[in-house]
Amino acid sequence: MNKTFDRYAGIVFLAVGAAFAVGSGTISTSAYGSNVGANIFPMVLGIFLALMSIRLIYETFRYQQRQKRKENLDYKRFGIIFTAAVLYAFFLEDIGFVLGTFLFLMLGFQTMERGRIWVSLLISAAFSFGVYYLYVHVLEGSLPGFPAWLGLT
Known part of the structure; x- marks a missing residue:
């Protein structure tokens, strides 16, 4: 600092x-x-x-x-999260908000602290679905939901 x-x-x-x-x-x-x-x-x-x-x-x-x-700067973790953020932004329309955000958060959580996979899964899923529900259903906004190949749209 x-x-x-x-x-x-x-x-x-x-x-x-x-x-x-x-x-x-x-x-x-x-x-x-x-x-x-x-x-x-x-x-x-x-x-x-x-x-x-x-x-x-x-x-x-x-x-x-x-x-x-x-x-000591941790370039490896920075590189992983930066790459994940770029890929998240690039593929957001293709894979949808919920799946993309879930995968990005899981990768970020596991990059920062290995282990506690169930906690990471729970937080990532709750945040992804929660923000999607709040924005699309409560605020009546529009976000790319799920990819078409999943058949959930």
Whole structure:
């Protein structure tokens, strides 16, 4: 943790979050076949990013002086999760939100901490189905559900 870097990063991300929240007002408020407009997601993400940035800036004032130590970066885990995120975004339309999110979360959980497979399965499935149900059925938005080859659409 570098206090100066974290503080500047917090300020930059606060500006980006505010820009997303403000900029989402220029996006259409409705989408074809959806009661949730295209402006909702960037606005929520912008607000969330701004709030987390404020928290980061606040935390930099609470840092205690620590000994300088060399931190080893884990490039292998980063590479696995980055590749999974790119593949998730690329294949989202083909494999659907539920299956794609489930697989991405399972891979992410198992990459970060091996074992506890049942807990990972439960959390991944609950999150995937829960977000899909909330967005599609409650908010009446549209997400790619299941791939056609599964026959569940």
